[in-house]
Amino acid sequence: MVKEETVKEYTSRTPKSKKLWEVAREIIPGGVGSSVRCFEPYPFFINKAKGSKVWDVDGNEYVDFLMGYGINITGHAHPTIVDAVKEQMEKGSAYAIPHEKTALYVKELLRRFPAMDIFQLANSGTEATMHATRVARAYTGKDKIVKIEGTYHGQHDYVYVSIHPPLAKTGPKWAPTPVIESEGIPADTAKNTLIAPYNDVEAMENLFKKHEGEIAAVMMEPVMLNCGVILPKPGYLKDIRKLTEKYNIILIFDEVKTGCRIAPGGASELYKIKPDMVTLAKAIGGGLPLAAFGGKRDIMESLVPLGRTSHGGTYCANPLSISAGLACLTKVMTDKMYKYITDLGGKLNKGVSDMIEDAGVTACVNSIGPLGYVFFLEAKPVDFRTATVNDLDKTWEYWFHMVNNGVLPWGPLQFEQWYTSIAHTKEDVAKTIETSGDAFRKQAKG
Ligand SMILES: Cc1ncc(COP(=O)(O)O)c(C=O)c1O
Structure with missing residues (x-):
C-alpha cells in the first residue's frame, strides 16, 4: 500500500x-490502450515529449527513463528521425508493395547480428516471437517449446505462461509447473510450453532429457528484463548454447x-553467443512500431x-517505420552513442546504489x-523465485516519490527498468540520483 500522503501529492499534481x-x-x-498502463489511483496523461523529457496534461515535467519501454533509445523526437519520417510521409506511409528501404534496413540488422543469415519483419515484439516460435516448430517438426520462468515474450497464447506466477502454483524450483496467466488460453496450450528456471543448466538438461525428441526450441531473454534486471551467471548462456546443440534444439534469443x-x-x-534465431523490436524502430525475427538460412x-x-501482415515493413528504424540504426546510434548510454547508465546505477548505502x-x-x-531486497536476485519476493509496497512508494518529484523511473508496474537514452544528460542523472536519495531516506525514517 502506498502511503495516503504520497497518493494525495500525486492527485493534487494531476487533476486534468x-x-x-x-x-x-x-x-x-x-481507460488505457494497453493494460499495463493502468494503476491506482489513475494514470497521468502525457501530451508532449522531447529529448529526455515528457510533460503531462497538467504541465508537470518528468525526466523520462521509461522511454516507451525502451523504444526511444534516441530520446523523444530526435531531429534526424523526425526528418526521416517527414520525408517518407510526403511519399506515403504504407504501400503493402515492396520498397527499396526494406533490404537496406535488413542489411543493417545482419551487420549487427552476424550469426543470422535472414531476417523477416513484423510490427511488434509479440508478432516477432510468435513467428519465430512457428518457424522453429515448422523447421524441427516438433511442437514443444521451453521458456524461462519469469520471462515475458508478448501476448500470444504459447508464451503467456509462467510470466510472474503466484508462488503457490509454481511447483518445485528445479522443475517449475507451467502456469497459464490469462483467461481465454486453452489448457491444452500449456502442454506444449515447458518451463525452466533461469541460471540453472542442470534443470534445463533434465527437461531436455525428460522430453527428448519433443522440443523444437528454447526461447529465452538472454538477460532477464521482465523481472527487473537479472543477469546470466558467468558461463550460463554458453552452457545453454552447448546444451541446445547437444540435444538438437533451436536456441532463440528474445x-x-x-x-x-x-x-x-x-x-x-555482448556475451559472444551465436543463437540459431533472434527476435527484435523496441529500440530497432526509432520510436515507431517495428520488429524483426531472424535465423540461420536453412x-x-x-x-x-x-x-x-x-x-504476413498488412503493416509489415511499412516504409514509415522502416525509415525511422533505418535513421535510428544507421545514422544516430553510432558506436560512440552506445558508449555514451552505457557510461551514463553506469553513473546512474552507481549513484543510486550509493544512495541506498548512505540511507541504510x-x-x-x-x-x-x-x-x-x-x-x-537484500541480495541481487538470480531467477524469478529470488526476485518475486521483492517488497512491492516499497517499490511503489519509491515509484510515486520519483514521479511526484519529476522523474519517471520506469513503467507503472513491478519488474521493469530504467533506460538511459542518448538524450539523457549528466543533469538528468544527477537529479534522478538525488531524488532517489530523498526517497530512500524517507523510507529509512519509516
Ligand atoms: C522480451 C520481450 N519479448 C517480447 C515482448 C513483446 O513486445 P511487444 O510489446 O512489442 O509486443 C516484450 C515486451 O515488453 C519483451 O520484453
Whole structure:
C-alpha cells in the first residue's frame, strides 16, 4: 500500500489527467490502450515529449527513463528521425508493395547480428516471437517449446505462461509447473510450453532429457528484463548454447529488450553467443512500431514462399517505420552513442546504489549498461523465485516519490527498468540520483 500522503501529492499534481481518465475509463478497459498502463489511483496523461523529457496534461515535467519501454533509445523526437519520417510521409506511409528501404534496413540488422543469415519483419515484439516460435516448430517438426520462468515474450497464447506466477502454483524450483496467466488460453496450450528456471543448466538438461525428441526450441531473454534486471551467471548462456546443440534444439534469443540496446548487436554480441534465431523490436524502430525475427538460412527458408510456413501482415515493413528504424540504426546510434548510454547508465546505477548505502535501506540496484532496476531486497536476485519476493509496497512508494518529484523511473508496474537514452544528460542523472536519495531516506525514517 502506498502511503495516503504520497497518493494525495500525486492527485493534487494531476487533476486534468484524472478528468481525462474518467472519460476514457467508460469506453476503454481501464481507460488505457494497453493494460499495463493502468494503476491506482489513475494514470497521468502525457501530451508532449522531447529529448529526455515528457510533460503531462497538467504541465508537470518528468525526466523520462521509461522511454516507451525502451523504444526511444534516441530520446523523444530526435531531429534526424523526425526528418526521416517527414520525408517518407510526403511519399506515403504504407504501400503493402515492396520498397527499396526494406533490404537496406535488413542489411543493417545482419551487420549487427552476424550469426543470422535472414531476417523477416513484423510490427511488434509479440508478432516477432510468435513467428519465430512457428518457424522453429515448422523447421524441427516438433511442437514443444521451453521458456524461462519469469520471462515475458508478448501476448500470444504459447508464451503467456509462467510470466510472474503466484508462488503457490509454481511447483518445485528445479522443475517449475507451467502456469497459464490469462483467461481465454486453452489448457491444452500449456502442454506444449515447458518451463525452466533461469541460471540453472542442470534443470534445463533434465527437461531436455525428460522430453527428448519433443522440443523444437528454447526461447529465452538472454538477460532477464521482465523481472527487473537479472543477469546470466558467468558461463550460463554458453552452457545453454552447448546444451541446445547437444540435444538438437533451436536456441532463440528474445532480444526485444536487449537487441541494439545493451550493445549494437545486443546480448548476442555482448556475451559472444551465436543463437540459431533472434527476435527484435523496441529500440530497432526509432520510436515507431517495428520488429524483426531472424535465423540461420536453412531455418528461415521454412517461410513462404521458400517453404510452407506462413508469415504476413498488412503493416509489415511499412516504409514509415522502416525509415525511422533505418535513421535510428544507421545514422544516430553510432558506436560512440552506445558508449555514451552505457557510461551514463553506469553513473546512474552507481549513484543510486550509493544512495541506498548512505540511507541504510534494504535495497540493491541490478543493472546492465544503460539499464537498471532497484530491488527492495537484500541480495541481487538470480531467477524469478529470488526476485518475486521483492517488497512491492516499497517499490511503489519509491515509484510515486520519483514521479511526484519529476522523474519517471520506469513503467507503472513491478519488474521493469530504467533506460538511459542518448538524450539523457549528466543533469538528468544527477537529479534522478538525488531524488532517489530523498526517497530512500524517507523510507529509512519509516
Ligand atoms: C522480451 C520481450 N519479448 C517480447 C515482448 C513483446 O513486445 P511487444 O510489446 O512489442 O509486443 C516484450 C515486451 O515488453 C519483451 O520484453
